[in-house]
Amino acid sequence: MNREELTAKLTEVFRDVFDDEEIVLSDATTADDIEAWDSLEHISLIAAVEKAFKMRFTMREVSGMKNVGEMIDILMQRAK
Amino acid sequence: MLGELTPPFDGTKILGDKKKLLRILKEHEDGSIKLRIAVLGGSTTSDIVKILELFLRQRGIVPEFYESEYAQFYNDAVFGNEKLDSFKPELIFIHTTIRNIENFPEILESREEADAKLAKEFARYEQMWTALSEKFGCPIIQNNFEMPFYRLMGNREVGVPYGKIDFVTRLNCRFYDYSAVHKNFYINDINYVSAAYGLEKWAQPRYWHLYKYAMNIDAIPDFAFNLSKIICSIMGRNKKVIALDLDNTLWGGVIGDDGQSGIEIGSETSEGQTFSAVQQYFKEHKKLGILLTVCSKNDPENAVLGLEHPDGVLKPNDFACIKANWDEKWLNLSDMANELNLLPESIVFVDDNPAEREIVRAQLPEAEVVDFDSPEECIKALDKLGFFEVTTLSEDDANRSEMYRANAERASLEKKFSNYGEFLQSLEMKAQIKDFDEIHIPRITQLTNKSNQFNLTTKRYTQSEMEECAASEEYIRLCGRLCDKFGDNGIVSVVIGRKDAEKLHIELWLMSCRVLKRDMEFAMLDELVKQAKESGITEIFGYYYPTKKNSMVKDLYGTFGFEKISDEDGNTVWRLDISGYENKNTAIAVNKE
Numbered sequence: 001m002n003r004e005e006l007t008a009k010l011t012e013v014f015r016d017v018f019d020d021e022e023i024v025l026s027d028a029t030t031a032d033d034i035e036a037w038d039s040l041e042h043i044s045l046i047a048a049v050e051k052a053f054k055m056r057f058t059m060r061e062v063s064g065m066k067n068v069g070e071m072i073d074i075l076m077q078r079a080k
Numbered sequence: 081m082l083g084e085l086t087p088p089f090d091g092t093k094i095l096g097d098k099k100k101l102l103r104i105l106k107e108h109e110d111g112s113i114k115l116r117i118a119v120l121g122g123s124t125t126s127d128i129v130k131i132l133e134l135f136l137r138q139r140g141i142v143p144e145f146y147e148s149e150y151a152q153f154y155n156d157a158v159f160g161n162e163k164l165d166s167f168k169p170e171l172i173f174i175h176t177t178i179r180n181i182e183n184f185p186e187i188l189e190s191r192e193e194a195d196a197k198l199a200k201e202f203a204r205y206e207q208m209w210t211a212l213s214e215k216f217g218c219p220i221i222q223n224n225f226e227m228p229f230y231r232l233m234g235n236r237e238v239g240v241p242y243g244k245i246d247f248v249t250r251l252n253c254r255f256y257d258y259s260a261v262h263k264n265f266y267i268n269d270i271n272y273v274s275a276a277y278g279l280e281k282w283a284q285p286r287y288w289h290l291y292k293y294a295m296n297i298d299a300i301p302d303f304a305f306n307l308s309k310i311i312c313s314i315m316g317r318n319k320k321v322i323a324l325d326l327d328n329t330l331w332g333g334v335i336g337d338d339g340q341s342g343i344e345i346g347s348e349t350s351e352g353q354t355f356s357a358v359q360q361y362f363k364e365h366k367k368l369g370i371l372l373t374v375c376s377k378n379d380p381e382n383a384v385l386g387l388e389h390p391d392g393v394l395k396p397n398d399f400a401c402i403k404a405n406w407d408e409k410w411l412n413l414s415d416m417a418n419e420l421n422l423l424p425e426s427i428v429f430v431d432d433n434p435a436e437r438e439i440v441r442a443q444l445p446e447a448e449v450v451d452f453d454s455p456e457e458c459i460k461a462l463d464k465l466g467f468f469e470v471t472t473l474s475e476d477d478a479n480r481s482e483m484y485r486a487n488a489e490r491a492s493l494e495k496k497f498s499n500y501g502e503f504l505q506s507l508e509m510k511a512q513i514k515d516f517d518e519i520h521i522p523r524i525t526q527l528t529n530k531s532n533q534f535n536l537t538t539k540r541y542t543q544s545e546m547e548e549c550a551a552s553e554e555y556i557r558l559c560g561r562l563c564d565k566f567g568d569n570g571i572v573s574v575v576i577g578r579k580d581a582e583k584l585h586i587e588l589w590l591m592s593c594r595v596l597k598r599d600m601e602f603a604m605l606d607e608l609v610k611q612a613k614e615s616g617i618t619e620i621f622g623y624y625y626p627t628k629k630n631s632m633v634k635d636l637y638g639t640f641g642f643e644k645i646s647d648e649d650g651n652t653v654w655r656l657d658i659s660g661y662e663n664k665n666t667a668i669a670v671n672k673e
Contacts (some may be wrong), residue, residue, distance in 0.1 A: 013096075016097060016100070017096045018099065019099035019103065040126045042096075043127065043290075043291050043297060044095040044096055044127065044297070047297055048092060048096035049297065050092075051093070053413055063290070
């Protein structure tokens with residue numbers, strides 16, 4: 001999967017979790033850009049991403065990711 | 081039920097879809113009960129509350145939540161909190177887990193020392209329960225404790241006073257002992273739920289360290305579903321009937337083709353044993369007051385022949401109603417509901433044939449349909465759904481099946497009379513119509529919360545609200561028990577009137593549909609008027625609030641001779657001047673003997 005395909009798949013996960021078909025992701029997207037993305041919904045988001053990409057973030061990664069770009073970097077290395 | 085919200089669950093998917101699922105459930109909302117639930121947590125509760133809401137809405141309960149601040153369960157319960165007070169919870173759920181135990185014994189401590197710690201730990205909880213029940217008087221649901229996810233001493237964690245598993249097991253038993261002697265207190269058995277889910281997967285520590293969730297978030301739907309079953313049961317949302325197919329559901333083979341000796345039931349073969357276990361499982365439901373019925377495409381004589389198999393556990397007279405014919409099953413289920421005076425939504429349909437299940441699902445969506453792939457999966461599939469969760473069990477429950485059988489005998493007697501009045505006289509009916517007494521409050525509450533059809537205001541009460549009402553001078557209360565020559569129907573009618581100087585406002589009037597057209601409502605009215613006069617009342621006001629289910633009593637007060645004084649969108653108010661009232665009931669002997 002290249003970065004573009006991966007971003008598209010990740011966008012679908014975001015749209016499902018936040019029940020918002022209009023979400024468009026870029027590397028710079030952060031929780032501030034998506035209204036429903038608060039610390040509690042972050043938990044469901046991480047679980048849904050892990051499930052969709054059949055991988056697991058380390059605890060350090062979960063608390064360390066600054067934006068969607070960093071999430072994609074990790075997925076590029078580890079997604080199955 | 082939404083497929084995604086039917087077990088087995090894909091927990092993570094439900095968490096991801098919860099917004100969408102809530103939207104769908106809100107679109108289909110009708111005739112729901114509202115309920116204020118306070119969740120006092122010892123760990124994060126956010127997604128637990130959101131997922132619980134989905135399961136409750138699915139069963140017709142619309143919750144509103146108070147959530148304690150993070151891990152403030154004890155402070156909220158014992159010291160109180162203005163926000164919680166003004167929320168006025170109607171149900172309290174205490175979400176504590178093994179993460180909240182503060183007094184584990186140390187290695188090599190003696191039994192006495194460990195017991196002292198056990199007492200200290202238990203006292204914290206008992207203190208909370210006492211404070212909450214004194215303050216709010218509502219049902220309390222308390223988690224027991226799940227097992228620790230590691231075993232320091234391995235198998236020796238049990239049998240020594242300082243073993244954690246030993247300690248948790250004893251603490252759980254203290255909780256159970258408390259629940260045995262306290263009404264309105266219920267255990268949410270997370271020890272069982274975590275075991276069924278898989279303790280190792282349940283206890284993934286990352287969710288605690290990252291988010292302070294006491295369990296794997298993937299397990300939240302299993303957890304919340306289990307909790308929702310208790311709440312549904314308290315709120316009278318349990319199902320009442322299991323409608324069973326016969327061929328390849330209650331026995332192996334086809335009775336019409338294979339004959340009685342050809343069907344598989346009994347201990348001879350593994351298949352026969354499976355069906356015996358299935359029949360046993362349903363027989364046990366009958367003891368809980370669940371009605372069993374047959375809904376089978378068969379000739380009636382063949383259906384009975386199969387049920388008379390000498391090795392069968394279920395016999396023809398275990399069933400309140402047998403529908404064996406070649407009509408569509410959903411039509412039979414619908415007729416069955418009518419005959420038993422129940423709503424189709426009370427029925428759970430069990431059939432091995434997926435095609436029949438789909439047709440019933442499409443044609444009679446109110447009924448619940450159980451999916452299973454093979455006979456040995458049937459018990460587990462039905463059991464997991466929790467439609468018959470027991471929170472209180474009354475004697476009337478245990479006798480219910482008998483009552484419905486007696487009703488069938490009454491119906492056949494009715495056919496012998498050309499005049500309905502003569503039929504009623506022939507039943508030799510006797511009624512006890514009295515004020516509420518303590519022993520009957522659970523049954524009165526249960527009947528009040530599950531009566532939908534013959535119910536004028538559909539007002540719901542928790543057990544503690546009913547107790548409060550029973551203790552108040554402000555009300556005239558009647559509960560009516562009806563017996564006849566075929567048997568005792570138990571408590572079948574409840575009326576509550578609020579006194580307001582010389583007026584009486586009827587806040588609740590309901591009757592079980594199994595005694596429709598027996599003149600019991602007239603006997604209740606006679607008694608109400610009599611007691612009202614004794615209290616110096618001159619006028620009685622009746623109220624009818626329409627729901628989707630109670631149109632049968634729209635004009636009840638009219639037939640009683642009340643005068644309609646207002647009508648706003650179908651909400652009607654009625655008045656009766658009781659000075660010249662004449663008794664209406666002639667068929668039932670009231671409060672004799």
